[in-house]
Amino acid sequence: MMVRALSADFLKIRGRGIWLLAIIGPLGIIALQAINFGIRYDYLTKLYAKDLWGGLLENIAGFVPLTLFLGFTLVCSLIANVEYQTSSWKQLLALPISRTAVFSSKFALTVIVLLMSCVLLTLGTIGLGLALKFDAPIPYMDIAKLGFYPFLAALPMLALQLWLSISFRNQGLGVSIGILCSVFSSFTWKAQDWMPLKWPILAYEGDNPLQFVMIGLICGIAVLLAGVVHFARKDVD
Amino acid sequence: MSEFVIQTRGLVKEYRGRKAVDQLNLEIKHGEIYGFLGPNGAGKTTTIRMLLGLVKPTKGAIRILGKDLQKEKLSILGKVGSLVEYPSYYGHLNATENLEAIRRILDAPKSRIAEVLDIVSLTKEAKRPVKGFSLGMKQRLGIASALLGNPELLILDEPTNGLDPSGIQEIRELIKTMPEQHGITVLVSSHLLSEVELMATKVGIIREGRMVFQDTIERLRRQAETGIRLSVSAPEQALAAAQEKGYDGVIDGAFLNFTKLHNKDVAVLVRHLVENHHDIYRVEEQKKSLEEIFMRIVGEGAAS
Numbered sequence: 001m002m003v004r005a006l007s008a009d010f011l012k013i014r015g016r017g018i019w020l021l022a023i024i025g026p027l028g029i030i031a032l033q034a035i036n037f038g039i040r041y042d043y044l045t046k047l048y049a050k051d052l053w054g055g056l057l058e059n060i061a062g063f064v065p066l067t068l069f070l071g072f073t074l075v076c077s078l079i080a081n082v083e084y085q086t087s088s089w090k091q092l093l094a095l096p097i098s099r100t101a102v103f104s105s106k107f108a109l110t111v112i113v114l115l116m117s118c119v120l121l122t123l124g125t126i127g128l129g130l131a132l133k134f135d136a137p138i139p140y141m142d143i144a145k146l147g148f149y150p151f152l153a154a155l156p157m158l159a160l161q162l163w164l165s166i167s168f169r170n171q172g173l174g175v176s177i178g179i180l181c182s183v184f185s186s187f188t189w190k191a192q193d194w195m196p197l198k199w200p201i202l203a204y205e206g207d208n209p210l211q212f213v214m215i216g217l218i219c220g221i222a223v224l225l226a227g228v229v230h231f232a233r234k235d236v237d
Numbered sequence: 238m239s240e241f242v243i244q245t246r247g248l249v250k251e252y253r254g255r256k257a258v259d260q261l262n263l264e265i266k267h268g269e270i271y272g273f274l275g276p277n278g279a280g281k282t283t284t285i286r287m288l289l290g291l292v293k294p295t296k297g298a299i300r301i302l303g304k305d306l307q308k309e310k311l312s313i314l315g316k317v318g319s320l321v322e323y324p325s326y327y328g329h330l331n332a333t334e335n336l337e338a339i340r341r342i343l344d345a346p347k348s349r350i351a352e353v354l355d356i357v358s359l360t361k362e363a364k365r366p367v368k369g370f371s372l373g374m375k376q377r378l379g380i381a382s383a384l385l386g387n388p389e390l391l392i393l394d395e396p397t398n399g400l401d402p403s404g405i406q407e408i409r410e411l412i413k414t415m416p417e418q419h420g421i422t423v424l425v426s427s428h429l430l431s432e433v434e435l436m437a438t439k440v441g442i443i444r445e446g447r448m449v450f451q452d453t454i455e456r457l458r459r460q461a462e463t464g465i466r467l468s469v470s471a472p473e474q475a476l477a478a479a480q481e482k483g484y485d486g487v488i489d490g491a492f493l494n495f496t497k498l499h500n501k502d503v504a505v506l507v508r509h510l511v512e513n514h515h516d517i518y519r520v521e522e523q524k525k526s527l528e529e530i531f532m533r534i535v536g537e538g539a540a541s
Contacts, residue, residue, distance in 0.1 A: 004342050005341075008338045011330070011341065012327055014329070015329050015330075016301040016329065082327065085328065086324070086326050086327070087322075087323070088326070088327065090286070090289075090291055090323065091319070091341075091379075092325075093289075093291055094289040094311070094314060094317070094319045094321065095339065095341050096311045096313075096386070099310070154368060170309075233293075235286075235291070237286075
């Protein structure tokens with residue numbers, strides 16, 4: 001049942017700029033680092049002489065949480081807005097499909113769109129390193145870790161953001177909260193480890209990244225289930 | 238299995254202590270076009286949302302096509318097509334894509350899209366983005382979406398709201414064909430009797446959340462009873478004289494109004510008044526329009 005909903009959802013987001021957004025996010029990070037390394041090439045290559053790729057990844061990692069949360073906010077809001085714009089919720093939910101399937105399908109859609117961003121970030125990082133002519137073997141594992149671990153650790157925030165966007169017709173609320181999260185996520189190095197906003201960076205730079213990926217997955221599913229339960233009971237106006 | 242396509246028992250919906258729908262018993266039989274009438278805010282849309290499982294009733298039971306809505310919601314919704322208030326559509330997609338988005342969920346055959354577009358005469362506009370459609374076309378697209386799953390029951394909430402007269406007529410003609418040509422039972426709501434009376438076989442009138450009339454349109458018409466109005470020289474004395482004969486009327490200025498008079502009664506009454514030396518200037522027949530009856534039912538509903 002969810003597959004049918006998902007296939008309808010893919011059709012509905014056509015031409016809404018959601019895919020474009022998913023491309024702009026990772027490419028933006030890569031472009032920033034291209035400028036950073038382009039302008040300060042000699043200085044940075046000297047600074048990171050021992051580990052050029054590591055230096056690049058560290059610089060990119062600084063922007064990943066912010067971009068992730070901003071991306072979550074916009075993608076969720078755009079996807080919810082497709083149904084809100086002309087009050088299509090009432091039409092959609094009067095179809096013979098369970099609300100669990102409808103909500104899960106929207107979540108799956110955001111995950112698929114954002115996974116594409118992760119792939120692009122990974123490929124973009126490799127591309128940038130090669131373009132900068134780094135004279136060292138490519139650390140594929142580390143690059144992929146940076147591409148995917150922070151996203152997986154941030155899944156609870158994605159589920160929360162989707163619930164906000166779908167539950168409240170006024171997208172201002174979800175977007176405001178999302179932007180606040182993005183801003184705070186840049187200053188989390190001082191925060192406690194239990195703060196979900198810090199998980200994306202802990203899932204890359206922490207002592208035990210995999211632990212935060214697991215926590216992210218488990219909490220993500222928990223928040224998703226809570227969202228589904230609420231959505232299934234809610235009156236649709 | 239009950240003979241009703243829709244049957245509700247003691248349906249109640251409360252919003253913060255206010256009853257939007259109160260003890261509603263809807264009864265809709267197979268093949269009917271049921272006109273669901275009431276002023277704005279009477280609870281029509283809330284009722285329809287409950288029938289579609291969009292809103293949970295506070296109390297009461299809903300049976301649709303012989304099944305309990307709460308227990309078998311998805312299997313019921315598979316046989317119901319709906320259009321709730323203003324049309325829902327995805328403006329950036331064209332008509333075919335809009336229907337495709339719904340078809341994918343219904344898992345209906347692809348060929349059905351062309352069929353429903355043909356039923357609502359939108360085949361020529363199929364490739365245009367829907368945001369450029371007129372309201373009437375959007376409304377027709379909404380009906381096409383409702384028909385997509387080959388429903389046995391069509392629930393249309395104010396399908397003619399905001400349309401111009403020709404648009405209203407188009408939708409009306411379309412709805413009229415549903416029971417005959419497609420075997421579909423239709424529930425259509427409206428706040429205007431005039432829109433419904435030309436297509437409905439049965440009407441339910443709701444006021445402040447309560448059903449105040451539910452019967453065939455003929456029964457409603459029969460309530461459009463004729464009255465006789467007499468213009469006489471001295472109304473009060475004339476009324477006293479009429480009462481002697483057992484005819485109870487009402488004084489209305491210089492007029493006497495009588496209801497439920499047969500031709501013979503009129504003759505007897507007039508003769509009696511003339512014999513008692515009353516001058517009769519005029520004998521008029523008064524017929525209440527359906528609209529007046531509707532207004533009266535809606536107006537006095539609380540009492541009945």
